[in-house]
Amino acid sequence: MKKILIILALTFSLGTVQAFSLDSLFAKKTIQLAEFSVTDIKGKTYNNHTVKGKYLVVNFWATWCPPCLKEIPDFVDFYSEYSDRVEILGMNYEKADKEKVIDFIDSFMVNYPIILDNKTNKPAFQKFGEVIGMPTTFVYAPDGALIKYYEGAIDMQTLKKSIGL
Known part of the structure; x- marks a missing residue:
């Protein structure tokens, strides 16, 4: 027994x-946002401190990418409505001429910061995570925790759901 x-x-x-x-x-x-610093196409710097307290949407895109072109208008509308609580960084993930990118974003009336893939910004590009295809979008909570990751085009409704709206 x-x-x-x-x-x-x-x-x-x-x-x-x-x-x-x-x-x-x-x-x-929980995956936390790495320390980063990038300078947008207009010369403004963004880093962990400038986005603190806001949701952060990091969107990797290119001018030659049809799904990227499809989602840009939704990003523009989303940023117009929620820029008080969300920062979007449009990471132009291609070796493109600055003037070409400026003409491109002007034609789409992009209202959020665009970051070029250049020598200055390259180290930060790699800190957000692996980009296998485009577009790729990372969504971080105000505390820096990664809350969503998307491969492929997303729309405004998906962006809203990502941050609980």
Whole structure:
């Protein structure tokens, strides 16, 4: 009888240890916004301190990317409505001439900061995460926690849902 009780006790205790290990294995990990600093196409600097307290939407795009072109009007409308609580950084992820990009964003009436992929900004581009395809969008909470990641074009409704609107 003692042997059976010992075996049962060991079995239940191992199950508890395994359950604890599995819970910790599948626990949600929080990814925090890395320290960054970028300068937009107009010369204004953005970093962790300038976006603190706001949601941050980091959108990687290119002028040659059709899905990127599709989502830009929604980003413009979203920023017009929510710029008091959301900062959008449009990360132009291509080796493009500055004047070409300026002409492009002017034609779309882009109202949010556009960051060029240049020598100055390149280190920050890599800090937001891996970009496999475009467009790619990262959404961070006001405390810097990554809350959403999207590959492909997103619309205004998706942006609103990302920040709980």
